Amino acid sequence: MTRQSGPHLTAHRPELASPGIAQIYLERLGVRLEGQSVAGVETWLRVPEWNLGIDVGRAPEPSARCKHLALTHAHMDHAGGLAQYLSLRQLYAFEPPTVYAPAESCADLRMIVDIWGKLHNRAFDWTLIGMRPGDEAPLGGGRWLRALPADHVVPALGYAVLERPRRRKAEFAGTPTGALRQLAESGVAITEATERVLLAVSGDTRPSVLDHVEELRTAEVVAMETTFLDRRRTVADARVGGHTHLDDVLARADGIRPHVFIPYHISQIYTPSAARAALAERLPPELLTRCRPLLP
Numbered sequence: 001m002t003r004q005s006g007p008h009l010t011a012h013r014p015e016l017a018s019p020g021i022a023q024i025y026l027e028r029l030g031v032r033l034e035g036q037s038v039a040g041v042e043t044w045l046r047v048p049e050w051n052l053g054i055d056v057g058r059a060p061e062p063s064a065r066c067k068h069l070a071l072t073h074a075h076m077d078h079a080g081g082l083a084q085y086l087s088l089r090q091l092y093a094f095e096p097p098t099v100y101a102p103a104e105s106c107a108d109l110r111m112i113v114d115i116w117g118k119l120h121n122r123a124f125d126w127t128l129i130g131m132r133p134g135d136e137a138p139l140g141g142g143r144w145l146r147a148l149p150a151d152h153v154v155p156a157l158g159y160a161v162l163e164r165p166r167r168r169k170a171e172f173a174g175t176p177t178g179a180l181r182q183l184a185e186s187g188v189a190i191t192e193a194t195e196r197v198l199l200a201v202s203g204d205t206r207p208s209v210l211d212h213v214e215e216l217r218t219a220e221v222v223a224m225e226t227t228f229l230d231r232r233r234t235v236a237d238a239r240v241g242g243h244t245h246l247d248d249v250l251a252r253a254d255g256i257r258p259h260v261f262i263p264y265h266i267s268q269i270y271t272p273s274a275a276r277a278a279l280a281e282r283l284p285p286e287l288l289t290r291c292r293p294l295l296p
């Protein structure tokens with residue numbers, strides 16, 4: 001492999017991007033969520049504005065543009081593109097990336113990447129950070145990545161992106177501005193950090209996370225693995241693979257509160273139009289208005 005210089009190399013090569021990429025503009029957050037996700041085939045997502053990728057089942061050129069990469073688990077369709085992602089970043093002379101992954105999987109992921117480095121006769125320059133539920137890492141720009149619990153057939157995580165804006169403490173709600181300034185000058189803490197969960201991505205998981213993972217209930221945008229959508233596969237079929245069925249989502253529809261709900265990781269047994277039709281037919285109207293499935 002020849003190392004070339006500069007990220008400009010691919011700027012005029014739109015044909016390198018795969019045709020089936022889904023793009024969802026999240027008006028509230030002022031960012032795009034884009035990527036491709038077909039259960040068992042490939043899942044890679046990214047939010048370019050946050051320099052964050054989530055999973056890299058395959059590594060088309062756009063997926064390599066994010067410096068932070070959070071892997072939900074080490075199944076091939078979610079992590080199989082890791083070495084290719086690292087290789088593309090090296091080819092384009094992008095900054096060495098930071099990859100986050102379930103702590104239990106890190107030793108094996110490192111071994112695979114080391115072997116690829118050996119085959120290339122050049123080690124990859126990257127940082128791998130093992131995560132457990134609740135662990136956080138800074139993404140820059142005042143945002144944090146937090147690992148969420150997931151319930152899959154191998155060690156797995158979901159991820160949330162959050163901010164911690166400061167807000168005036170409730171006890172000072174009626175205090176006039178002049179008095180507030182005096183209090184602040186005398187060293188009284190008049191504000192406190194709050195938490196704003198911008199995005200939560202479930203990762204591959206059984207649906208119990210919708211009941212007990214707080215971030216999936218409070219995030220402004222939630223991407224939820226919804227592998228099967230109708231009777232073509234049963235809830236029991238979904239459980240075998242450690243997955244969620246739309247029936248599971250419907251059973252919890254009243255508790256699903258995000259402004260945007262994004263079903264993803266939809267099985268290849270549904271064409272995009274069949275998937276949209278199943279969602280339109282089965283979701284309650286109010287949830288359907290907030291639903292933006294990750295489909296091309």
Ligand SMILES: [Zn+2]
Nearest residue numbers: 073075152204
């Ligand atoms: Zn999986």
